[in-house]
Amino acid sequence: MTNNLMPEVLISEDEILHRVDQFAEQISTEYKDKGELVLVGVLKGAFILLADLSRRLTVPHRVEFIAVSSYGRSSTSTGAVRMLMDVREDIKDKNVVIVEDIIDTGHTLHYLISLFENRAPASLRTCVLVRKASRAEVDVEVDYLGFDIPDVWVVGYGLDFAERSRTLPYIGVVTPDN
Ligand code: PRP
DSSP, rough: OOOOOOHHHHHOOOHHHHHHHHHHHHHHTTTTTSSSSEEEETTTEEEEEEEEHHHOOOEEEEEEEEEESSSSTTOOOOEEEEEEEEOOSSOTEEEEEEEEEESSSSHHHHHHHHHHHHTTSSSEEEEEEEEGGGGOOSSSOSSSSEEEOOOEEEBBBBBBTTBSTTSSSSSSEEOOOO
């Protein structure tokens, strides 16, 4: 991988945090006096967005995490998604916002929306920082979207390349060597 240490900036830290401020303001307004709010972060990539977003909310909320793994993404595009770790608390009758770092093919979020809809939440929305619209294989509704990006490999702010560069404060572009 080239440019591993200092990937080229695609979305700066300021741009990201400004958008997260906007998410927090909008969610805090829309969920005021609406009952219990649960943010569900999708591991691992969403952990930084979830931390920054949750600390900016002015409405009471809980945080939960879920972990899934996908098979065959980018190579065979099977779209199969497997649960690795479920949320701890029941989401029935709760207002749920799924928090994701990225939509690539859309299969992960599509799976999670179906999974949660079957659990009868009071409401279900999605908050996603970046989306590769040109890679979409399934339509997924995003209620709070940060940025549409081109089909490039991105790292930082939770996103990794082989577990590297997740904690870069900005979103950068890397080019795999092979
Ligand atoms: C990434 C990302 C999403 C998913 C999106 O997770 O965090 O969960 O892929 O891809 P899709 O739209 O094609 O389904 P990844 O499997 O890389 O795991 P990680 O978050 O633990 O790095």
